[in-house]
Amino acid sequence: MSKLPRLFINQHLPEHYLNILNEKFDCDYHDGIQPIQSDELLKRVEQYNPDAILLVGSLKIDKQLLDKCKSIKAVSTISVGYDHIDVEECKKRNIAVGYTPGVLTDSVADLTIGLLLATARRFEEAMQTVRNGKWGPRDILASCGKSVTNSTIGIVGLGRIGMAVAQRLKSFGVKKIFYSGTHEKTFDNETDQKLFSYVEFFYLLSQSDFVIITCSLNEKTKNIFNSDAFKQMKPDSILINTSRGSIIDQDALYDALSSGQIHAAGLDVTVPEPLPPTDKLLTLKNCLILPHIGSADVTTRNKMIQVAIDNLRNYFENKPMVSQINV
Ligand code: 8YV
Known part of the structure; x- marks a missing residue:
């Protein structure tokens, strides 16, 4: 049996989506609504050494974090904005970055x-x-x-x-x-x-x-x-x-x-x-x-999560992501 790619998820996702992800990935996730704190996060990704990260919210993907993820190949954010991701640094390291434009x-x-x-x-x-x-x-x-x-x-x-x-x-x-x-x-x-x-x-x-x-x-x-x-x-x-x-x-x-x-x-x-x-x-x-609820209707948020998951699935099946950031 081939090994599943290791996926780190930084925040709680509904059970239904975790089940979908568990079929294709070996998942480690921060099981909480509160965002994971930066020191804990760095320790955790270093130990887990993910092949990919799925981002809920606006966790910073910067050089410091990427240095800890020696095997990382893809990042997928559940958002259209990507100012929290150092895309130039990802490009240098040949890391694909997916996002969710259009649906929101x-x-x-x-x-x-x-x-x-x-x-x-x-x-x-x-x-x-x-x-x-x-x-x-x-x-x-x-x-x-x-x-x-x-x-x-x-x-x-x-x-x-x-x-x-x-x-x-x-x-x-x-x-x-x-x-x-x-x-x-x-x-x-x-x-x-x-x-x-x-x-x-x-x-x-x-x-x-x-x-x-x-x-x-x-x-x-x-x-x-x-x-x-x-x-x-x-x-x-x-x-x-x-x-x-x-x-x-x-x-x-x-x-x-x-x-x-x-x-x-x-x-x-x-x-x-x-x-x-x-x-x-x-x-x-x-x-x-307002508390940043621009995209917060149930239909839209579900579509965003689905696109972010499809971005990752496609990437690891050697297909183009649904929406990839090109810099
Ligand atoms: C989300 C957003 O609130 O898509 C974006 O860039 O800011 C919002 O739609 C947020 O990213 C949800 O995680």
Whole structure:
């Protein structure tokens, strides 16, 4: 009988998937919901010497970890983002890296629209008044938010997810969609050609009522939302981030939100994650924070897990991964 490839899984996975994996791999997994701590992880992979790692969450795959995995050939992450993986280092070592683009696009786009509306219409504050018994007679303009209809939108990173957000926003009758990013897109109809404009980042910030971050995190996008960026934004603008926390300098965001430089923010991603309950952003009424649930609907998460498993299975059957990162 041939030996099965050794697979390390860094966090708990539903039983059903472990059974599937156990048929093809000799699995060792950290059996807990809490992420494994870095010292324990290094010890564990060194002892186990996996041929592959399946990543749940955003465990860092860096040089230090790879040095401990002398036999590793493949890494598969259950995510579209891969900023937690040193892909250049993997390439040097001929390690294939699989990820899960596409299957989560709609889910993240849906959540982005939900977060945008919840922030614009102040859902969190309104819900608190119901819970606290403060729902009562009030000024006709109290609890009012900002309208999305007829607004100007700025999308930072018009990739798969950014475009899916834009498509949804069209049905809100938005006036204009400015976008910035690596390159200008072509549109196959006149309506979209008129609606979308590729512009400089600072121009986008200065014109938009809602600024939505859907770009990936890399050296170029890290902290691009800093104090200089916030200075460009309109005082009544709203910032939405469903990408990665590190794209925003959170101290600068706190200053911008508390001084009225910008109106509000809705974040599905933060630094760190989980965000400590004592974080100063949580003291602000105009900052709505979700616990990174962009892709968290049951159908989508199941598809993501399946793609990540198929990436590994294919690799060890000498077939192309379903989605492999090419650098
Ligand atoms: C997931 C994500 O929450 O795909 C990504 O890049 O950030 C999210 O979809 C996360 O990776 C789940 O493990």
